[in-house]
Amino acid sequence: MQARVKKALPGVACLLLLAGTVALLASPRALTGDPTGEVPLVMPDELGSWRGENMLFCTSDQCGRSYLERDLRAGGSRADLAFGLDEKMLERARGRAAYHAAPTNSLDGPVTADACPFCGSPLSVISVGEQTLLPESTPIFRKLYVRPGHPDVTATVVFSGMERRSIHRPQVCLVGQGNKITDEYTYEAKIGSGKTFPVRVLEISRPVRDARGEVAGELASVYAYWLFNPERETDSHLVRFLHMTIDNVLRSYRPRWGYASIAIPRDPLRPDAWKTELDAFLAAFRPVIAKVRADLDANRDRVLVIRGSSSSANRYEGAGPTSSAPAARTTNEE
Numbered sequence: 001m002q003a004r005v006k007k008a009l010p011g012v013a014c015l016l017l018l019a020g021t022v023a024l025l026a027s028p029r030a031l032t033g034d035p036t037g038e039v040p041l042v043m044p045d046e047l048g049s050w051r052g053e054n055m056l057f058c059t060s061d062q063c064g065r066s067y068l069e070r071d072l073r074a075g076g077s078r079a080d081l082a083f084g085l086d087e088k089m090l091e092r093a094r095g096r097a098a099y100h101a102a103p104t105n106s107l108d109g110p111v112t113a114d115a116c117p118f119c120g121s122p123l124s125v126i127s128v129g130e131q132t133l134l135p136e137s138t139p140i141f142r143k144l145y146v147r148p149g150h151p152d153v154t155a156t157v158v159f160s161g162m163e164r165r166s167i168h169r170p171q172v173c174l175v176g177q178g179n180k181i182t183d184e185y186t187y188e189a190k191i192g193s194g195k196t197f198p199v200r201v202l203e204i205s206r207p208v209r210d211a212r213g214e215v216a217g218e219l220a221s222v223y224a225y226w227l228f229n230p231e232r233e234t235d236s237h238l239v240r241f242l243h244m245t246i247d248n249v250l251r252s253y254r255p256r257w258g259y260a261s262i263a264i265p266r267d268p269l270r271p272d273a274w275k276t277e278l279d280a281f282l283a284a285f286r287p288v289i290a291k292v293r294a295d296l297d298a299n300r301d302r303v304l305v306i307r308g309s310s311s312s313a314n315r316y317e318g319a320g321p322t323s324s325a326p327a328a329r330t331t332n333e334e
């Protein structure tokens with residue numbers, strides 16, 4: 001008899017645990033950390049020696065080109081642009097299109113800030129890939145930073161809320177977008193005053209196609225990222241996961257996590273030049289993240305009561321662009 005009870009014990013324990021979990025999930029839970037509140041991040045227009053530019057993406061998944069808003073608006077009204085294309089501007093847009101998300105570097109249509117010059121589809125501040133992959137109400141912030149005589153730096157910050165799928169492992173996304181990861185490691189960026197800051201670096205390359213769609217070469221770039229919440233910063237998804245689990249289960253503290261990524265094209269003639277570029281950019285950009293962390297922390301005591309599944313509580317109470325409201329993008333007024 002006793003042996004039988006002993007044998008049944010693990011099963012009974014499992015059932016009790018399961019029942020407990022179900023009861024816990026079903027009963028209302030109070031969480032702190034403000035996972036649905038506004039994200040008070042502003043990507044600066046001026047950042048040290050860099051000038052920030054807004055990017056626009058074609059919403060056609062067949063096309064997927066990206067542009068600088070400034071290039072599409074240059075020259076004034078739409079009619080002017082349609083009739084008098086500035087060759088220099090087009091040349092720049094071609095170069096940029098090849099550098100960023102564009103699968104080919106030809107740019108043939110009329111240039112406006114409303115539609116893709118190549119295929120005429122509407123433009124959005126969020127790329128097709130992000131639109132497809134990110135859950136609704138994912139706050140996303142981005143600018144391309146330009147500095148004369150230096151490679152362009154694309155800085156993107158994405159935030160998770162109640163929904164954790166907002167933050168993807170880039171190792172998966174980048175490959176899905178046609179990149180090849182050639183190396184991956186933690187890089188200690190030199191951010192001044194003898195201090196270093198660890199970021200995860202992926203060395204990637206992707207084929208560049210000409211106007212006929214033929215592969216014309218490889219474009220190498222460096223993709224660096226780190227993760228943060230109001231309390232912590234890490235370059236490891238695993239470490240973030242551990243903190244998330246402990247905070248959620250033991251503290252009912254569920255702040256937004258941010259995912260800051262920086263992409264810099266790599267000059268094949270100076271393959272290590274990105275290091276000084278990244279060091280300098282991080283020295284200027286990390287204080288922007290430090291400020292948003294402090295601002296998010298100011299709302300840490302705001303209580304959110306969850307009933308039922310937590311992802312159903314995913315929402316965004318701010319005004320900035322998110323994956324579900326990308327249309328609030330651009331107007332024709334400067």
Ligand SMILES: [Zn+2]
Pocket residue numbers: 058059060063064065116117118119120121
């Ligand atoms: Zn297009």
